[in-house]
Amino acid sequence: MATTTTTTLLLLLLSSGVISGELTDIKRTHIRFFFHNSIHRLVTTPANPILQPVPMQTNSKLFGSIAVLDDPLTEGPDRTSKLVGRAQGVSVFSSRSAAEPATLMNVNLIFTGGKHNGSTLVVLGRNAIHSEIRELPVIAGTGKFRLARGYAKVTTHSHNLTAGRAVVEYNVHVFHH
Numbered sequence: 333m334a335t336t337t338t339t340t341l342l343l344l345l346l347s348s349g350v351i352s353g354e355l356t357d358i359k360r361t362h363i364r365f366f367f368h369n370s371i372h373r374l375v376t377t378p379a380n381p382i383l384q385p386v387p388m389q390t391n392s393k394l395f396g397s398i399a400v401l402d403d404p405l406t407e408g409p410d411r412t413s414k415l416v417g418r419a420q421g422v423s424v425f426s427s428r429s430a431a432e433p434a435t436l437m438n439v440n441l442i443f444t445g446g447k448h449n450g451s452t453l454v455v456l457g458r459n460a461i462h463s464e465i466r467e468l469p470v471i472a473g474t475g476k477f478r479l480a481r482g483y484a485k486v487t488t489h490s491h492n493l494t495a496g497r498a499v500v501e502y503n504v505h506v507f508h509h
Contacts, residue, residue, distance in 0.1 A: 394425040417443040451475030482506030
């Protein structure tokens, strides 16, 4: 009986040591970069039908529109600043309100340079594009960001609707292994 109790106690102590060792391996990283969004590539053709609620009571002509993204990420707001990666994914206009447009973003942040080269982060959530500061969830990552979770504070640095461009600042805070 004493041997069983001792063995059980020893196993509990060893397993708690392993678990606490894994918990101390968690890292915290902050990354700041600029997303150069080309906003002129909106897909709204009949080849991509969108099922909408009936009756359609909306003031937004963008509701249901899809934007496919493959845009550069740079260290600074200038397009010619050092390239650190690309943002690839899909953004769907999901708000019926023209006054408060929002998209559902599913974006992979793919780092192709610097100390995060070869790693990715996944952003998935609602982007209220007219809000001064938006907070988007970071739900996953690969490479140096394996098992990442966190958030991105997003602000529009500049936009030019005529040119079809927006520069968006991302401050990403993640915990990862």
